[in-house]
Amino acid sequence: MRETYGVVLPGMNLADLTGKLIVIEGTDGVGRSTQINLLKPWLEQQGRAVLDTGVSRSALAGKGIKQAKEGHTLGRITLGLFYATDFANRLEDEIVPALRAGFVVLTDRYIYSLMARAIIRGIDPAWIRSAYSFAIKPDAVFYLRIGVDDLIPRVVFSRGFDYWESGMDLHPSEDMYESFRKYQMSMLAQFDTLAQEYGFEVIDATPDIRTVFERLRSGIARVLSGEPREPLFAVPTPPAERAEAPEPRPAETPALGEPAVGAEKQPESAPHALAKAAEGDSSR
Amino acid sequence: MKRYGEHRFPGKLFVVEGIDGSGKSTQLMLLHQWLQAEGYGTVFSEWNSSPLVRDTTRRGKKKQMLTPATFSLIHATDFADRMEHNIIPLLKAGAVVLCDRYIYTAFARDVVRGMDPQWVRELYGFAVRPTVAFYFRVALDVAMKRILDGRAGVKFYEAGMDLGLSEDPEDSFGIFQGRILEAYDKMVAEFDLTVVDATLPIEDQQTQMRQIVRAKLAQAKRLRVAP
Numbered sequence: 001m002r003e004t005y006g007v008v009l010p011g012m013n014l015a016d017l018t019g020k021l022i023v024i025e026g027t028d029g030v031g032r033s034t035q036i037n038l039l040k041p042w043l044e045q046q047g048r049a050v051l052d053t054g055v056s057r058s059a060l061a062g063k064g065i066k067q068a069k070e071g072h073t074l075g076r077i078t079l080g081l082f083y084a085t086d087f088a089n090r091l092e093d094e095i096v097p098a099l100r101a102g103f104v105v106l107t108d109r110y111i112y113s114l115m116a117r118a119i120i121r122g123i124d125p126a127w128i129r130s131a132y133s134f135a136i137k138p139d140a141v142f143y144l145r146i147g148v149d150d151l152i153p154r155v156v157f158s159r160g161f162d163y164w165e166s167g168m169d170l171h172p173s174e175d176m177y178e179s180f181r182k183y184q185m186s187m188l189a190q191f192d193t194l195a196q197e198y199g200f201e202v203i204d205a206t207p208d209i210r211t212v213f214e215r216l217r218s219g220i221a222r223v224l225s226g227e228p229r230e231p232l233f234a235v236p237t238p239p240a241e242r243a244e245a246p247e248p249r250p251a252e253t254p255a256l257g258e259p260a261v262g263a264e265k266q267p268e269s270a271p272h273a274l275a276k277a278a279e280g281d282s283s284r
Numbered sequence: 285m286k287r288y289g290e291h292r293f294p295g296k297l298f299v300v301e302g303i304d305g306s307g308k309s310t311q312l313m314l315l316h317q318w319l320q321a322e323g324y325g326t327v328f329s330e331w332n333s334s335p336l337v338r339d340t341t342r343r344g345k346k347k348q349m350l351t352p353a354t355f356s357l358i359h360a361t362d363f364a365d366r367m368e369h370n371i372i373p374l375l376k377a378g379a380v381v382l383c384d385r386y387i388y389t390a391f392a393r394d395v396v397r398g399m400d401p402q403w404v405r406e407l408y409g410f411a412v413r414p415t416v417a418f419y420f421r422v423a424l425d426v427a428m429k430r431i432l433d434g435r436a437g438v439k440f441y442e443a444g445m446d447l448g449l450s451e452d453p454e455d456s457f458g459i460f461q462g463r464i465l466e467a468y469d470k471m472v473a474e475f476d477l478t479v480v481d482a483t484l485p486i487e488d489q490q491t492q493m494r495q496i497v498r499a500k501l502a503q504a505k506r507l508r509v510a511p
Binding site: 009010067093 | 285287334336337339340343344349350351352353354357358360361364365367368369397398399400403406407409410
């Protein structure tokens with residue numbers, strides 16, 4: 001049975017949500033929508049029905065948010081709550097029904113981006129977490145990670161700087177370039193914190209589109225086959241910590257002789273699962 | 285981001301609460317007239333009136349697409365806009381701010397609609413604690429009579445029709461308002477609401493209200509503007 005991050009909304013039945021909820025997170029301009037546009041047909045070719053959704057696309061509040069962002073009178077708490085309204089509408093009217101019907105739901109951002117944006121605008125982190133505590137825990141969060149120096153050329157040579165993505169509401173005295181840089185650096189720092197807290201699977205988004213797509217694809221294939229997570233995508237932990245697996249290993253496996261990849265905590269079926277994961281990509 | 289109760293402003297905030305038909309809006313209007321005549325810089329802020337959010341709320345209500353969650357969140361968004369743009373700056377400037385309905389309306393309605401009580405309270409954690417929150421308490425049948433005599437009918441969400449309590453709007457309205465009344469009564473102690481007997485003659489209620497407000501203004505910075 002699925003869980004939320006806290007409260008359950010009235011009338012929301014969490015049983016029988018057989019679909020998969022997969023989140024693609026990452027900062028502005030990192031290529032989330034490009035990847036989703038590749039992932040959707042790939043999944044459909046395999047016979048999986050896909051719903052793709054994303055921030056401020058709700059029937060209820062999408063328009064209102066766009067209008068409100070055009071003027072510059074939008075307060076920070078107000079914006080945070082407007083996004084929460086949009087999210088609740090999509091969760092109840094799109095995401096949950098799709099999960100019940102067995103769809104793969106690919107969502108371009110989830111509550112994490114919304115929390116990061118609010119937190120760097122001075123909103124109390126505990127408050128924003130509580131506000132979003134009705135969100136359903138996803139099956140996986142793939143975080144497309146990029147450094148600010150790799151990000152800037154992409155944005156400059158594609159669509160240019162956007163007022164909100166540059167945090168101009170935060171640094172009105174700066175030029176757009178400096179403001180963008182500052183804002184995105186704070187966003188990336190927030191994402192790194194959230195990645196730890198919520199267990200994102202980090203994917204390096206600096207290589208070309210194809211390479212990132214292949215990495216995402218193998219991660220998603222693994223999630224869809226119900227296999228446990230590979231340590232490959234985990235947030236890097238210091239080797240010292242990694243060696244001390246939280247679950248005691250059986251006596252016959254000497255800890256020192258263990259290859260790094262198998263040292264992560266795994267249920268008893270781990271060798272089997274890893275073997276399957278290795279052949280998974282080519283068999284599809 | 286400051287939390288409920290942490291704000292310290294020179295201005296004063298008076299709010300009225302109560303079920304529909306309790307007479308709270310009439311009382312607030314009379315108080316407003318008096319404060320203006322006394323020369324106080326007084327500003328009135330109404331529930332659900334943010335221009336930024338209005339279209340979204342209207343769309344949701346018209347198409348009956350609001351669930352308890354989205355109903356709650358869109359009203360919180362509206363309230364946040366008024367808080368950030370009107371109420372807090374006015375209080376900082378030393379104004380007397382009057383609110384017809386406040387966060388307690390949301391606590392009562394949203395919880396009756398099934399939202400988690402603690403979650404709703406936390407959601408409104410950015411609100412300023414009022415100087416005085418008046419609660420106009422009235423029996424359900426008295427309020428019902430006042431409303432139904434004076435109006436052509438009740439609206440879908442106003443009657444709580446989204447809860448499926450009854451097919452008949454008037455029956456649904458009665459059941460819904462009854463539950464809200466219970467929710468208000470429970471909040472009197474929790475939020476130290478000032479209870480006014482809303483069955484008393486209008487002038488008597490107003491006299492009571494002005495006495496309480498006068499006492500709070502006596503300690504306040506006297507910001508007077510020409511009437």
